[in-house]
Amino acid sequence: SVCMKTASSSNVLSVIVGKVQTVLGPMDPEQLGRTMTHEHLTMSFECCYCPPAAGADPEPENPFQMQHMHWLRQNPYSCRENLYLQQETGAVRDELLAYRKAGGGTIVENTTTGIDRDLPTLKQLAKDTGVHIIAGAGFYVDATHSEATRKMSVEKLTDVIVSEVLHGADGTDIRCGVIGEIGTSWPITDSETKVLRATAHAQAQLGCPVIIHPGRSPAAPAEILRILQEAGGDISKTVMSHLDRTIFDEAELLEFAKLGSYLEYDLFGTEMLNYPFHLEVDMPSDSQRVKALAFLVKEGFEDRLVISHDIHTKNRLAKFGGHGYSHILRNIVPKMLTRGITQQQVDKILMDNPKHWLTFK
Numbered sequence: 001s002v003c004m005k006t007a008s009s010s011n012v013l014s015v016i017v018g019k020v021q022t023v024l025g026p027m028d029p030e031q032l033g034r035t036m037t038h039e040h041l042t043m044s045f046e047c048c049y050c051p052p053a054a055g056a057d058p059e060p061e062n063p064f065q066m067q068h069m070h071w072l073r074q075n076p077y078s079c080r081e082n083l084y085l086q087q088e089t090g091a092v093r094d095e096l097l098a099y100r101k102a103g104g105g106t107i108v109e110n111t112t113t114g115i116d117r118d119l120p121t122l123k124q125l126a127k128d129t130g131v132h133i134i135a136g137a138g139f140y141v142d143a144t145h146s147e148a149t150r151k152m153s154v155e156k157l158t159d160v161i162v163s164e165v166l167h168g169a170d171g172t173d174i175r176c177g178v179i180g181e182i183g184t185s186w187p188i189t190d191s192e193t194k195v196l197r198a199t200a201h202a203q204a205q206l207g208c209p210v211i212i213h214p215g216r217s218p219a220a221p222a223e224i225l226r227i228l229q230e231a232g233g234d235i236s237k238t239v240m241s242h243l244d245r246t247i248f249d250e251a252e253l254l255e256f257a258k259l260g261s262y263l264e265y266d267l268f269g270t271e272m273l274n275y276p277f278h279l280e281v282d283m284p285s286d287s288q289r290v291k292a293l294a295f296l297v298k299e300g301f302e303d304r305l306v307i308s309h310d311i312h313t314k315n316r317l318a319k320f321g322g323h324g325y326s327h328i329l330r331n332i333v334p335k336m337l338t339r340g341i342t343q344q345q346v347d348k349i350l351m352d353n354p355k356h357w358l359t360f361k
């Protein structure tokens, strides 16, 4: 039966080489269109609940009201009800239809094991809306690893990830088209190191895209790439997420960019004075994100940039007064064009780079 699985695995793999893999099956990369490389459509972020600061107003209850909007924007992780994106599939469906109308084609859905991936819902959303959805394989940060995950060897973890891509995940036949977001903390834990090595081994077998959630230190992204590279991963097919809250110094950013991964600015739409996961970090504004993109374009990295919103809480949905999945297409692209980024470069960032990253080698 091992032989049969190996034979069927190589058949499946031969079908996806040169293609992208959506929740509805393999697809010609030319069909992707404008792509958000880091979003969530259904997930729970309960793992990252932060109690409100002493003396703060109490958490709002759902249904949220207009008067709660500012509180939620400033304290999104201090309201449990705000962390259950999986309760809002109807609103997400409406948003995906609006995303298509705004010119969007594809969404890479980064929910992995640990934050309640729901592949049947993703498949239904893709069918209902016509948006291409690519699902993520693998594991989120250590705090969400189960005892069973922690006990797995690198080989076992590799098998699990490979199977999620080739055969389907969570007991379904719905296949993931990317590994990640693979979660890491800072410092990187032992269990996360094993998952990173397994990610690299799986990528070496599959020729597939990888996307990483780094811990909150400017040193984290390079350390992650070192682990992946040592284990045989393909850095040129790897996205480093959340750079907007991770590397601020321009010289450090250039040093990191030279390592050759894709560089992702993916918190567009996030406004927050005090970032509770790392109070030393000043969360940038969208204007500062655009400035960072313009800087990297000027420095010659336009082929390596990808962008997204990483929606993972309810308050960021249009239903709750948030910016929604179309914010980049409707508001950020026009701003980019006024800040020295050409239409051709915008098209690279939104279409060509995601296409090259997502295509199986």
Ligand SMILES: CC(=O)NCCS(=O)(=O)O
Pocket: 213, 242, 245, 267, 277, 310, 312
């Ligand atoms: C879902 C997820 O991991 N989002 C990233 C949030 S963070 O504050 O940038 O780490």
